[in-house]
Amino acid sequence: MTFASYAPVASEIALYLGVAAVGSILIMTRRALCTFGARIAPAGALMTAGGPPRGAQLGALTAMTLNGETQALGAFGSPALIMFVADSCPISSKLIPIARAVARAERLVLVLAGDEETSRQKRFAERLGQSDARFINDADLGRTLGVDKLPYAFLLDATGGLVARGLVNSREHLESLVTSGELGIDSLQAYLAANPAKAVAFHVPPREFSQEITA
Numbered sequence: 001m002t003f004a005s006y007a008p009v010a011s012e013i014a015l016y017l018g019v020a021a022v023g024s025i026l027i028m029t030r031r032a033l034c035t036f037g038a039r040i041a042p043a044g045a046l047m048t049a050g051g052p053p054r055g056a057q058l059g060a061l062t063a064m065t066l067n068g069e070t071q072a073l074g075a076f077g078s079p080a081l082i083m084f085v086a087d088s089c090p091i092s093s094k095l096i097p098i099a100r101a102v103a104r105a106e107r108l109v110l111v112l113a114g115d116e117e118t119s120r121q122k123r124f125a126e127r128l129g130q131s132d133a134r135f136i137n138d139a140d141l142g143r144t145l146g147v148d149k150l151p152y153a154f155l156l157d158a159t160g161g162l163v164a165r166g167l168v169n170s171r172e173h174l175e176s177l178v179t180s181g182e183l184g185i186d187s188l189q190a191y192l193a194a195n196p197a198k199a200v201a202f203h204v205p206p207r208e209f210s211q212e213i214t215a
Helices: 003-039 090-106 118-128 139-145 171-183 188-194 209-213
Strands: 062-064 070-072 080-084 109-114 135-137 152-156 162-167
Touching: 062 135, 080 090, 090 109, 090 171, 109 118, 109 139, 118 135, 152 171, 162 171, 171 188
Parallel strands: 080 109, 109 135
Antiparallel strands: 062 070, 080 152, 152 162
C-alpha cells in the first residue's frame, strides 16, 4: 500500500482527534464558567434572622413621622421602600441617593426611617431633601420589625404586605429586593444558594415591578 492510500485514513484520524480536543476544551470552559459564575453571583440583601417573614401584613402598623403625624405602613398609596438609616452612619448617607434612584426606576415611594432626637432628625432630613412626611422617626417601629443594623430596607406592596427585606449597602442589594419580589422568594442569596447552577445565567427580565405587587 502506497503512502497516498494512507492519506485519507490519516486525515480522518486527525479530524476525529481535532473534534475530541475541541469537545474537551468546551467542557473545561463550561466548568470554568460555572465556577466563575458562582463566585460572581449577584449579591443579595442579607435577610437577618429576626423580623417578620415575607408575606407578613404590616399595613396596620403605624409610626410617627417628622411632621408629627401618624403614618400607617399600608397607606402610602403605592408600593414602598422603607429604609432605616442614621445621620451617624456613613453608609446610610452614601446609599440614600442610590435608593432614590432605585425607587424612581421602580416607581416606589421611598420612606426613610430612624430613631433620633427630633431636631437632629429634622436637620438630617433637610440636608437630604427628604420631606418630613416621608421620614419616620419612631423607635418602636424598628424594634417591632427587628431592625438591629443599618442600613436596613423593607419592600412593601401597596397594602403594606412584606415583599422582601434585608441589610443593604449597595444598589445591587436594593435591586435584589425587587428581584426577590418578582421571583416570589425570601431572598436572592437563599435562592442562589439552593440553585447554584442558575448563578451563571441568572437574569430577571425587566418588568414593571410596581404593577406586579400592587394589590
